[in-house]
Amino acid sequence: MTAAGLDARVVVERPGFRLDAAVRAEPGETVAVMGPSGAGKSTLLGVLAGLVELGEGHVRLGERELDRGPKPRVRTTPSRRGIVLLAQEPRLFPHLTAHENIAFGPRVHGAPKEVAGGEADEWLWRVGLAGMGGRRPAELSGGQQQRVALARALATSPAVLLLDEPLTSLDTETAGDVRALLHEQLVATRTTAVVATHDAVDAVSLARTLVVLEEGRVTQSGPVRAVLAAPASRFAAAVAGLNRVVGTVRAGRWGQGPLVLAAEGAASLPADGHEVAAVFRPSSVEIESVVDDTWTSALRLEPAAAREGEWLARITRLEHTPAGVRVRTAEPEVAVDLPADRAAELGLVAGVPVRLRLAASDVRLIPVS
Known part of the structure; x- marks a missing residue:
């Protein structure tokens, strides 16, 4: 799928919490969303992925309107969005090998078995796991599982990749390796991406634009360097050191x-x-x-x-x-x-x-x- 721009204004109301946030990403651009726990980052990504219902606003992907509300209501199912969400946990199919996990996406999208298998081999090589395709998730380290999950996500050629704290559960060295891999593959595939993170290193190394989300609202947004140089809140200042x-x-x-x-x-x-x-x-x-x-x-x-x-x-x-x-x-x-x-x-x-x-x-x- 060709890279597409993302334009969203998301309003979700729950007892004691209201999310009202806007995010835009140009085709092939990576946007980082940072905020303290409970700020609404995961809810925002859930709406973009179609897993959380939009209360008010819109989600547009290129020329397509995926969500709109409250009236007239437009809602596109997750499988038809061209958006893939990669969460903290790899969530690989435990009964399938690494190769089969990666091939699963292309197969679901209609690729013949031989083509999907060839793409899985290619992605195993891209993420540094050539020769390990026959292993099941339980036989892989946490970093290796996250590499397989990334390969499975990108093998479907999504228009937008959403990453929800994908490196949180990894040790520092492994997180650095996977971060470098993420940057390399996002650039190589020109995939539009939104990365929710607590780590300024993720924003600096992966993103061009930074959105700071606090208590359900955007408190600052702009180029990563500009936001970190002139933080508009105590949280943003802490992130910038x-x-x-x-x-x-x-x-x-x-x-x-x-x-x-x-x-x-x-x-x-x-x-x-x-x-x-x-x-x-x-x-x-x-x-x-x-x-x-x-x-x-x-x-x-x-x-x-x-x-x-x-x-x-x-x-x-x-x-x-x-x-x-x-x-x-x-x-x-x-x-x-x-x-x-x-x-x-x-x-x-x-x-x-x-x-x-x-x-x-x-x-x-x-x-x-």
Whole structure:
């Protein structure tokens, strides 16, 4: 099937939850959808695949209208959409071999047995499983099963491939290999794809466009690089590995609680009193211990007028990172990255007050819509 563009506006209402989201993908384009658990990503993909009924809106694939509602109602069954959904679990037929699983799709679409078998052989080679077609799913590793599932999905030449957290259950190395394979095959087949994921690496390596979905609505969308560079929410900032603190600009100064910064480039910012987000890297924040190890005493000893870019904060928790330790602090909520030996040297533990420093030159100020 030839690659086709996808245009959808999806509204689904359930008790306590409403999904109202739009997604567009040009022919051959991959769009990533990111959001916290419960944001509606799987529901959105379910509607696109025809597995969840659309309450309001439309789903169009090229010139075809697959769904429309509420009136007049249009609904196309999943088997006639040309859209394939690949979920977290491979869901291979356990009684069929890898070769038979892949050949199943073309056979269902009317391909003769010999043609379907030849296509299965080709796809086994493409996904790096040549010579393993005779094995059943139970004899394959998780990564190998996901490769077979991908081959089975693409062997039907879908107009759109939907991927719902396809790498979540895989270890880091295997996920990296399958991610590279996904990118290679999506480019080679020019398949339009929508990838729901929690991982920014998936968005960066697979997609051109990123849609951020939170609490059932799109909070930001655009080119992946642009969204990650200027996150419009705390979730998007966390995905991008950045701090995002919302404050206000007053008299040439940006502030939020005890944190005050010189607002460089303030002429381009909104008037005093408007909300502005300060975005900065956790590695840009300097941290040091204070003389007193209790929050009350530290506050009592704090000078009445703290210097710009310097403030007291209380540690809420410490997290392990590949590069060392991430220190989470409150009021405002800021993450600080530092080597593990430095964290041990400072004696950092939850509840302890610390002094933080941040240069204005390390901060980008972004007006809040």
